[in-house]
Amino acid sequence: xxxxxxxxxxxxxxxxxxxxxxxxxxxxxxxxxxxxxxxxxxxxxxxxxxxxxxxxxxxxxxxxxxxxxxxxxxxxxxxxxxxxxxxxxxxxxxxxxxxxxxxxxxxxxxxxxxxxxxxxxxxxxxxxxxxxxxxxxxxxxxxxxxxxxxxxxxxx
Numbered sequence: 001x002x003x004x005x006x007x008x009x010x011x012x013x014x015x016x017x018x019x020x021x022x023x024x025x026x027x028x029x030x031x032x033x034x035x036x037x038x039x040x041x042x043x044x045x046x047x048x049x050x051x052x053x054x055x056x057x058x059x060x061x062x063x064x065x066x067x068x069x070x071x072x073x074x075x076x077x078x079x080x081x082x083x084x085x086x087x088x089x090x091x092x093x094x095x096x097x098x099x100x101x102x103x104x105x106x107x108x109x110x111x112x113x114x115x116x117x118x119x120x121x122x123x124x125x126x127x128x129x130x131x132x133x134x135x136x137x138x139x140x141x142x143x144x145x146x147x148x149x150x151x152x153x154x155x156x
Contacts, residue, residue, distance in 0.1 A: 019115075026111055032104050034078055040108050042071045043080060043097065048105055051084065051094035080104060 023037050035043070045060045046052055058068040072095055075081035080101035086092035097105060120128050 022115075023111070030107075032107060035080070035104060039071060039075055039080075040104075042068070042075060043101055043105055044108060046081065046095055046097055046101070048097065048102055051096040053086070054093050054095060057095065075101070 020037065023040065027033060027035055027037060027040060032040075041061065042057070045057050054065050054068055054072070058065045061068065072081055072083065076083060079098055081095055082098050084094050084096070086094055120131070123131070
């Protein structure tokens, strides 16, 4: 069992790093080479259709509104995002994707969906269900264990 857990640990770490590297390469070598991985995640968090306020997006990304403001400023300059003050409450800033931002969103979503399709090629429905359950368990663990940790605290 210990040997299997060690192998799972190595695979998990390797896959995590591979995904990050693949995303970075796809962005750097493609049409959207002006978008960083963190900016791509920001675009993804903003979403396709409804404008979102800065607080909601920062919460979804797990970053401060100040950090998001810097990212959004860069994305506005690059033409991917637009900022608008809320008509009902001028203190609230809503952000949404421009046409260029929506095109990028679709591209980035396709990169991920192609990855998932490739991973599951040749798997039975039962195997896909087991993979789904394992990833759901991992996600739940990470959220339960680490979601409420304040900045600067140790992840132990």
